[in-house]
Amino acid sequence: MVRANRPGVFAIGYLAAVLLLLYAPVVVIVLFSFADSPRLSLPIEGLTLDWYRNAFDNPLMGLAVRNSLILAVVSAVGCGTLGAAFAFGIVKMKRARLRGALLGASLLPAVVPLLVIGISLAVFFSALGLHQSLRNAAFGHILVCLPFVILTMNARLETFDFSVLEAARDLGASPFRAFRDITFPLIRPSILGAGLLAAALSLDEFVVTWFNIGSQQTLPVLVWGLMRRGIDPSINAVASVLMITMVALVIGSSLYGRRRR
DSSP states (O other): OHHHHHHHHHHHHHHHHHHHHHHHHHHHHHHHTTBSSSSOOSSOOOBOSHHHHHHHHSHHHHHHHHHHHHHHHHHHHHHHHHHHHHHHHHHHOSOHHHHHHHHHHHTHHHHSOHHHHHHHHHHHHHHTTOOSSHHHHHHHHHHHHHHHHHHHHHHHHTTOOTHHHHHHHHTTOOHHHHIIIIIHHHHHHHHHHHHHHHHHHHHHOOHHHHHHSTTOOOHHHHHHHHHTTOOOHHHHHHHHHHHHHHHHHHHHHHHHHHOOO
């Protein structure tokens, strides 16, 4: 019996080690964000919320939060609209090779290193005479997030029953009314879920943002700047808030993506 259970014990131990490796840094960040000592060392003598107050009393933090939220909303709306339209068009194609080629091409930004994308966009905007700004960063965020939205929407639309649209057209519904009354209500949860995923990815984006946003800042860019001066618990507080927000968005994306009307 001991020998029979030994593989199971090893499997559980290996799983625990992998989970510890993945989540230990996250736990440390959250833990030290509540420590009352400015020194990041154990043992922790007391808990406080002062580092959260100090972090968000910084005027630069308010501007960074605003810019991050703007980019997240733009990414959610832009990627949700473009991704749903692109995925819908791909699914309706009858030529499998062309459909596969277009889907593969749409996923290339997810494969290309972000450093290459960030530099390429900066050079492209400079050639057009567009100076670094929040607008340029928004285009970069949409480009980076769009492949994941397309992949999510394509998986949902692969099971979409287009016969209901044909039935609506046979009953005299116009293409717009068929989309408004049938198609959109059916795919709306998936669009909302994909939009939340795009927002979560946008909040975490640093490389493309840094090359294109110029003198403005988002939360990741501001945290990077603060870390160059040294690490203090206020940075852990900002990182904890950012992480919790992203986790909430990803959970919301998963829940919306699974819903059916």
